[in-house]
Amino acid sequence: xxxxxxxxxxxxxxxxxxxxxxxxxxxxxxxxxxxxxxxxxxxxxxxxxxxxxxxxxxxxxxxxxxxxxxxxxxxxxxxxxxxxxxxxxxxxxxxxxxxxxxxxxxxxxxxxxxxxxxxxxxxxxxxxxxxxxxxxxxxxxxxxxxxxxxxxxxxxxxxxxxxxxxxxxxxxxxxxxxxxxxxxxxxxxxxxxxxxxxxxxxxxxxxxxxxxxxxxxxxxxxxxxxxxxxxxxxxxxxxxxxxxxxxxxxxxxxxxxxxxxxxxxxxxxxxxxxxxxxxxxxxxxxxxxxxxxxxxxxxxxxxxxxxxxxxxxxxxxxxxxxxxxxxxxxxxxxxxxxxxxxxxxxxxxxxxxxxxxxxxxxxxxxxxxxxxxxxxxxxxxxxxxxxxxxxxxxxxxxxxxxxxxxxxxxxxxxxxxxxxxxxxxxxxxxxxxxxxxxxxxxxxxxx
Amino acid sequence: xxxxxxxxxxxxxxxxxxxxxxxxxxxxxxxxxxxxxxxxxxxxxxxxxxxxxxxxxxxxxxxxxxxxxxxxxxxxxxxxxxxxxxxxxxxxxxxxxxxxxxxxxxxxxxxxxxxxxxxxxxxxxxxxxxxxxxxxxxxxxxxxxxxxxxxxxxxxxxxxxxxxxxxxxxxxxxxxxxxxxxxxxxxxxxxxxxxxxxxxxxxxxxxxxxxxxxxxxxxxxxxxxxxxxxxxxxxxxxxxxxxxxxxxxxxxxxxxxxxxxxxxxxxxxxxxxxxxxxxxxxxxxxxxxxxxxxxxxxxxxxxxxxxxxxxxxxxxxxxxxxxxxxxxxxxxxxxxxxxxxxxxxxxxxx
Numbered sequence: 001x002x003x004x005x006x007x008x009x010x011x012x013x014x015x016x017x018x019x020x021x022x023x024x025x026x027x028x029x030x031x032x033x034x035x036x037x038x039x040x041x042x043x044x045x046x047x048x049x050x051x052x053x054x055x056x057x058x059x060x061x062x063x064x065x066x067x068x069x070x071x072x073x074x075x076x077x078x079x080x081x082x083x084x085x086x087x088x089x090x091x092x093x094x095x096x097x098x099x100x101x102x103x104x105x106x107x108x109x110x111x112x113x114x115x116x117x118x119x120x121x122x123x124x125x126x127x128x129x130x131x132x133x134x135x136x137x138x139x140x141x142x143x144x145x146x147x148x149x150x151x152x153x154x155x156x157x158x159x160x161x162x163x164x165x166x167x168x169x170x171x172x173x174x175x176x177x178x179x180x181x182x183x184x185x186x187x188x189x190x191x192x193x194x195x196x197x198x199x200x201x202x203x204x205x206x207x208x209x210x211x212x213x214x215x216x217x218x219x220x221x222x223x224x225x226x227x228x229x230x231x232x233x234x235x236x237x238x239x240x241x242x243x244x245x246x247x248x249x250x251x252x253x254x255x256x257x258x259x260x261x262x263x264x265x266x267x268x269x270x271x272x273x274x275x276x277x278x279x280x281x282x283x284x285x286x287x288x289x290x291x292x293x294x295x296x297x298x299x300x301x302x303x304x305x306x307x308x309x310x311x312x313x314x315x316x317x318x319x320x321x322x323x324x325x326x327x328x329x330x331x332x333x334x335x336x337x338x339x340x341x342x343x344x345x346x347x348x349x350x351x352x353x354x355x356x357x358x359x360x361x362x363x364x365x366x367x368x369x370x371x372x373x374x375x376x377x378x379x380x381x382x383x384x385x386x387x388x389x390x391x392x393x394x395x396x397x398x399x400x401x402x403x404x405x406x407x408x409x410x411x412x413x414x415x416x417x418x419x420x421x422x423x424x425x426x427x428x429x430x431x432x433x434x435x436x437x438x439x440x441x442x443x444x445x446x447x
Numbered sequence: 448x449x450x451x452x453x454x455x456x457x458x459x460x461x462x463x464x465x466x467x468x469x470x471x472x473x474x475x476x477x478x479x480x481x482x483x484x485x486x487x488x489x490x491x492x493x494x495x496x497x498x499x500x501x502x503x504x505x506x507x508x509x510x511x512x513x514x515x516x517x518x519x520x521x522x523x524x525x526x527x528x529x530x531x532x533x534x535x536x537x538x539x540x541x542x543x544x545x546x547x548x549x550x551x552x553x554x555x556x557x558x559x560x561x562x563x564x565x566x567x568x569x570x571x572x573x574x575x576x577x578x579x580x581x582x583x584x585x586x587x588x589x590x591x592x593x594x595x596x597x598x599x600x601x602x603x604x605x606x607x608x609x610x611x612x613x614x615x616x617x618x619x620x621x622x623x624x625x626x627x628x629x630x631x632x633x634x635x636x637x638x639x640x641x642x643x644x645x646x647x648x649x650x651x652x653x654x655x656x657x658x659x660x661x662x663x664x665x666x667x668x669x670x671x672x673x674x675x676x677x678x679x680x681x682x683x684x685x686x687x688x689x690x691x692x693x694x695x696x697x698x699x700x701x702x703x704x705x706x707x708x709x710x711x712x713x714x715x716x717x718x719x720x721x722x723x724x725x726x727x728x729x730x731x732x733x734x735x736x737x738x739x740x741x742x743x744x745x746x747x748x749x750x751x752x753x754x755x756x757x758x759x760x761x762x763x764x765x766x767x768x769x770x771x772x773x774x775x776x777x778x779x780x781x782x783x784x785x786x787x788x789x790x791x792x793x794x795x796x797x
Contacts, residue, residue: 169756211744212740212744212758212762214744214746216745270633271632271633272631272632272633272634272653272655273633275655275658276633276655278655278658278746278747279631279655279657279658309695315571378736386688413763413764414762414763414764415548415763415764415765417761418762418763419758419762422745426746426747427746430658430747440566446548446765
């Protein structure tokens with residue numbers, strides 16, 4: 001088997017290639033150390049004293065969003081001389097574990113699942129937040145939020161971006177033509193659904209297909225309804241398994257969600273009957289609203305990206321969203337949502353400085369100005385949020401009457417929250433009895 | 448999309464490193480394989496030339512030990528890779544299957560108990576059995592019939608490539624393609640799925656094919672057959688061509704009809720190839736995972752062992768339960784492998 005007729009040729013080739021590699025690898029540039037004295041740097045006063053240091057950040061945010069992220073802390077980096085080395089990965093959740101186990105943990109990670117954060121904290125991998133970070137976070141975020149990054153009384157880091165899941169998308173144009181108004185209570189919502197059905201428009205369109213995560217949009221439905229029929233405390237007990245997964249109150253909530261989701265006169269606009277929900281992709285599910293084939297679609301704020309570019313997302317435009325109305329007025333205005341948390345695997349002063357800065361109002365506003373971003377940071381100035389749906393989200397999050405709760409399936413162990421809960425919801429949509437589905441989830445809760 | 452080479456420099460560098468490493472390792476190995484045996488052969492020749500005139504025979508012991516060493520040298524990478532890639536992981540999986548979800552505690556056989564206790568296990572085992580029975584049987588039959596039909600027909604090469612083409616598509620790719628074939632739209636809308644369109648033309652109501660058990664498992668099996676029939680056809684077609692023509696001519700002279708020729712000449716003639724095809728497809732089917740994961744992710748009662756294993760171990764963080772499923776899968780494959788090794792040996796003896 002003579003591949004290289006003359007062995008020497010192979011060596012020459014290898015030599016040339018390795019030279020080329022060497023040249024590319026040496027091409028990194030030297031960062032300039034801060035210009036701390038210029039006037040725009042005044043706000044970063046408290047973070048000074050760490051110039052010529054480097055902090056690595058690892059998260060799941062990629063591509064265009066990642067570029068905005070890097071832009072958002074550019075000025076901070078210039079002023080303080082802390083170089084921030086950001087890396088985004090599509091395999092973040094799995095890779096973070098690998099990197100931490102391999103002794104190659106990033107300085108800071110943005111973790112979107114409190115369950116995962118909890119696991120790292122319990123394993124002693126995370127460093128508790130510094131007193132400054134904690135003070136900054138307590139000043140800028142509601143206590144509802146901070147509980148998710150507090151493990152055994154120790155605070156590990158502030159929230160960063162957020163999303164609101166308690167939205168119902170609708171077409172303002174359709175509502176105007178039909179003379180409908182935006183419902184502000186569950187009863188109004190049901191009345192509206194009946195009216196739409198009577199007018200020949202299927203009221204709801206729903207889709208829970210999402211590849212190997214199929215079922216998650218249904219879990220959001222259940223969580224939203226549970227939050228509206230029970231106290232936030234019951235919700236917390238449910239997500240932490242202090243009450244069984246198939247507690248009667250949860251069964252009732254699922255059955256109530258079923259009065260919409262499993263009602264053939266209410267679903268599934270543009271796609272068929274109840275069973276079509278399980279095979280309709282969540283990305284496509286809401287689109288029939290634009291064709292007038294359905295009226296309502298309950299989905300998170302990030303669904304804004306799914307609408308075609310030519311349709312205008314605005315309160316008087318083609319498409320907009322209203323707050324998923326409360327069921328029991330005594331339970332206040334519950335908001336279901338998600339978000340990521342800034343946690344640190346190292347406690348060098350520059351790491352703590354970055355962590356504190358990311359919890360500050362300056363950062364929230366700097367990032368919001370670049371667009372497409374929502375945060376529960378109370379210092380976030382609404383004037384800096386231009387996108388109407390982002391603005392609505394921020395208003396909801398900053399509202400004092402709002403009771404915020406994190407997406408329950410992100411809080412539960414993966415075997416349930418990313419496993420049986422999704423799967424059993426698919427079976428439930430396909431006709432499985434509520435009690436049987438919830439009992440199956442309960443039995444899968446890892447002991 | 449603008450592509451900035453400077454920005455992508457680290458990635459390009461990584462790519463280059465990879466290419467260089469590949470060239471160096473593979474090139475080095477090829478070089479070694481090329482140079483060493485030639486040099487050894489040359490040396491032996493030289494020694495032979497030196498000893499023959501002297502009239503003293505070469506010590507057999509010395510030569511054998513040297514060649515044994517040489518054989519060991521070439522076996523070493525294989526043994527090492529088998530050890531690292533097969534034996535150690537197998538033992539580790541076995542050990543992990545006796546531990547809990549995050550592998551911190553020993554739980555004995557509890558993971559196996561969990562497997563048997565779950566009501567879904569019946570579905571999973573039934574589906575896996577269905578796959579293992581139907582896919583090898585149907586894929587091989589389709590491949591065989593096709594191979595016989597196109598044998599020595601006009602445009603044989605074209606006809607063969609047509610059925611062989613799906614082999615070039617990955618299971619995930621095939622899954623996505625067939626998901627479109629089975630796609631569902633309500634009766635009033637235009638159908639985008641081929642099957643539903645045909646169904647509607649025939650006067651039926653559009654069906655959600657993938658959501659209706661038990662038909663959906665059979666529809667997934669069709670995908671696997673679509674891929675594997677090409678493989679069966681190619682191997683069997685080659686085997687058919689290898690049947691000595693004098694045998695066929697002799698049979699013709701004896702006046703057999705096509706039917707008899709198939710059962711009495713062709714089939715016995717290609718029996719070894721048939722066994723290889725059936726066994727290979729059976730093993731591929733047992734570990735089948737991609738099609739189910741892509742098309743239904745095990746929902747709607749279509750779950751199979753391998754999909755469940757993956758979900759438990761890598762998505763739900765239940766390494767113990769996932770490993771237990773892997774061990775069961777391993778045990779199920781063993782009889783098939785033993786059968787294949789045996790039949791291969793028998794063949795060699797003949």
